[in-house]
Amino acid sequence: MTIVVTGATGFIGAHVVSALAALGEEVVAVSRRPVPPGCFPAGVRHVMLDIAAAQSEDYVRLGSPDLLVHLAWGGLPNYLSLHHVEVELPAHFRFLKTMVEAGLPAMLVAGTCYEYGMVDGPLEENRAAAPANPYAFAKFALCRQLQFLQAAQPFALTWARLFYTWGARQAPSSLYPLLREAAQRGDATFPMSAGEQLRDYLPVTEVAAIVAALAARRGDFGVVNVSSGEPVSIRTLVERWIAEEGLAIVPELGRYPYPSYEPLAFWGCVAKRQMLLRRNPG
Numbered sequence: 001m002t003i004v005v006t007g008a009t010g011f012i013g014a015h016v017v018s019a020l021a022a023l024g025e026e027v028v029a030v031s032r033r034p035v036p037p038g039c040f041p042a043g044v045r046h047v048m049l050d051i052a053a054a055q056s057e058d059y060v061r062l063g064s065p066d067l068l069v070h071l072a073w074g075g076l077p078n079y080l081s082l083h084h085v086e087v088e089l090p091a092h093f094r095f096l097k098t099m100v101e102a103g104l105p106a107m108l109v110a111g112t113c114y115e116y117g118m119v120d121g122p123l124e125e126n127r128a129a130a131p132a133n134p135y136a137f138a139k140f141a142l143c144r145q146l147q148f149l150q151a152a153q154p155f156a157l158t159w160a161r162l163f164y165t166w167g168a169r170q171a172p173s174s175l176y177p178l179l180r181e182a183a184q185r186g187d188a189t190f191p192m193s194a195g196e197q198l199r200d201y202l203p204v205t206e207v208a209a210i211v212a213a214l215a216a217r218r219g220d221f222g223v224v225n226v227s228s229g230e231p232v233s234i235r236t237l238v239e240r241w242i243a244e245e246g247l248a249i250v251p252e253l254g255r256y257p258y259p260s261y262e263p264l265a266f267w268g269c270v271a272k273r274q275m276l277l278r279r280n281p282g
Contacts, residue, residue: 006068106219107158
């Protein structure tokens with residue numbers, strides 16, 4: 001099976017490419033810019049493509065894939081920018097629609113836990129979405145557009161709703177890289193919020209393994225949470241990272257307020273994902 005991965009040089013995309021290659025899939029990695037030799041595992045083909053300018057003939061150039069894993073998205077981590085609605089949303093829908101009309105039979109697209117909105121507690125996939133920031137709204141709107149497109153031209157769609165991820169190659173402004181950078185500078189303390197908010201975190205390697213496993217099934221699964229199902233406080237998480245990596249730094253709690261675009265406590269239910277991955281790939 002030929003699987004194309006967009007956003008292949010990104011934080012999650014690079015790990016998904018490696019996970020799919022490890023499963024023995026024929027992988028085509030897509031990026032807007034050239035990549036250095038050895039950027040991807042052996043056997044992975046690289047194609048440069050600006051998805052905002054993609055045409056129907058690009059489907060063949062990509063190898064007429066059986067599945068597209070669509071992880072590309074710009075404008076992050078500024079979740080509150082209208083760029084997501086005004087630029088990203090129309091560009092990504094146009095690209096995906098073009099691929100479907102050219103013959104693409106299946107896709108897995110990355111969504112976000114922020115689509116659920118400002119709600120606390122365990123989040124199941126059948127909960128009505130209520131996006132409360134432009135990024136979440138644009139992602140949810142793309143999901144609905146693709147569902148409408150399915151009615152006009154059938155294809156299989158899995159919407160992988162990603163929760164929190166950490167690990168190697170993460171954006172420098174994220175919590176984990178900030179902590180490590182502060183420790184490497186020799187800072188005595190790490191300024192952060194009070195840390196009592198509950199979140200759902202997975203290491204990026206595990207997120208990539210889940211996405212790859214869902215992709216290998218090439219199913220029409222709809223929304224699927226990519227989450228641990230286990231809430232953890234940010235304070236506990238930071239203290240765990242400090243202990244596991246032997247960092248000589250202490251959290252400075254309460255230095256920053258909680259983000260206004262996030263509820264205080266939420267995590268993803270995993271029953272649907274676990275059920276799907278117990279099935280044999282079809």
